[in-house]
Amino acid sequence: MGLVLQKLLTAVTTFVCFSFIPFLWWYIYHRKQVGFFEWVGFIKPKLKRSPWSLVVFLVVYYLFYTLDIKALLDPESIDAMDSSSTVAANAYKGLGAAAILPCLIECFIANGVSEELFYRGFLTKRLGARLGMNTGIALQAVCFGLMHNLLFLAGGTDVSAQMHLALFLVSGFGGLMLALLNERIFNGSIIPSIFLHGLGNFISAISGAFS
Numbered sequence: 001m002g003l004v005l006q007k008l009l010t011a012v013t014t015f016v017c018f019s020f021i022p023f024l025w026w027y028i029y030h031r032k033q034v035g036f037f038e039w040v041g042f043i044k045p046k047l048k049r050s051p052w053s054l055v056v057f058l059v060v061y062y063l064f065y066t067l068d069i070k071a072l073l074d075p076e077s078i079d080a081m082d083s084s085s086t087v088a089a090n091a092y093k094g095l096g097a098a099a100i101l102p103c104l105i106e107c108f109i110a111n112g113v114s115e116e117l118f119y120r121g122f123l124t125k126r127l128g129a130r131l132g133m134n135t136g137i138a139l140q141a142v143c144f145g146l147m148h149n150l151l152f153l154a155g156g157t158d159v160s161a162q163m164h165l166a167l168f169l170v171s172g173f174g175g176l177m178l179a180l181l182n183e184r185i186f187n188g189s190i191i192p193s194i195f196l197h198g199l200g201n202f203i204s205a206i207s208g209a210f211s
Contacts, residue, residue, distance in 0.1 A: 003091075003098070003099075003102045004102045004105065006102070007102040007103075007105045007110070008102075008105055010110055011105050011109035011110040012109075014109075014114045015109060015110070015113060015114045018114040018115060018117055018118040019114070019117055019118070021118070021122070022036075022040055022118060022121065022122035023036060025122070025126070039125075040117055040121030040122055040190065041120070041121045041125065041182065041188050041189050041190035042117075042121070042190060042191070043187070043188070043189045043191075044189065044191075045186045045189035045191045045192050046186060046187045046189070047187075048185070048187050049184070049185050054185055057177070057180070057181060057185055060177070061177055061181075064173065064174070064177065065174075065200055067170075069170060073162060073163055074160050074162060074163070076158075076159075076160065077159040077160045077163035080157055080158050080159050081157065081159065084152075084155060084157040087157075088106060088111075088201075088205060089201075089204055089205035089208050090208070092205050092206065092208055092209040093209065093211070094208075094209065094211075095209045096209055096210055098209075099205070099206060100206065100209075103202055103205050103206050103209065104202060106201075106205070107198045107199075107202040107205060108194070108198035108202065111197060111201045112194040112197045112198030113198075115197065116178070116193045116194045116197055117190065119140050119144050119175060119178075119179075120140070120175075120178055120179050120190050120193050121190045123136075123139075123140040123143060124136050124179045124182070124183065125188070127139050127140060133183055136179075137176060137180060137183060138176065140175060140179060141172045141173070141175040141176035141179065142172060143175075144171060144172055144174070144175030145167075145168040145169065145170075145171045145172025145173075145175065146172075147171075148167050148171040149167055152164070152167065174197075174200075178193035178196065178197060179193070
């Protein structure tokens with residue numbers, strides 16, 4: 001129960017932090033034109049392309065998500081990652097079924113809802129409106145990748161420059177794919193990326209709990 005409450009508190013805190021700037025921006029500039037949730041893309045998802053485009057996307061995303069980058073990294077960085085508190089999945093190692101509920105809370109609320117609201121709901125759409133959607137998608141992917149580098153630096157995790165580059169490329173490409181899913185395959189709804197982001201993180205984290 002202690003871990004559940006801890007993750008619930010973390011999820012609420014993360015959501016408040018990630019939604020503060022979007023909400024403030026909406027409140028100052030857009031509250032008279034559109035509701036907040038619609039503005040960030042909390043709307044019913046509707047396919048705007050052939051279902052086959054979604055199938056192709058899911059295949060590519062699966063191949064990307066199952067890519068094992070550890071073979072390309074130095075052992076010291078791998079050891080540092082496996083023992084770092086910055087890597088959320090490490091908190092669930094060996095917990096078994098007790099990890100399911102706190103893991104769901106963290107992966108779908110702290111990661112899925114909070115990060116998607118800011119990066120794909122706020123940043124992608126605002127940059128896309130000013131610079132064109134393709135540019136907006138690319139720039140938010142860069143920001144999303146850099147965020148993961150900053151988390152490792154802030155957490156004091158001692159990894160090599162090679163590891164930082166791999167982390168940036170992998171997380172940045174993931175952010176790119178999630179934005180493309182919302183904006184190019186669906187109707188701008190962030191619900192598909194919330195689900196996929198949360199599910200991917202949950203599978204990664206829960207696999208360690210039962211290993």
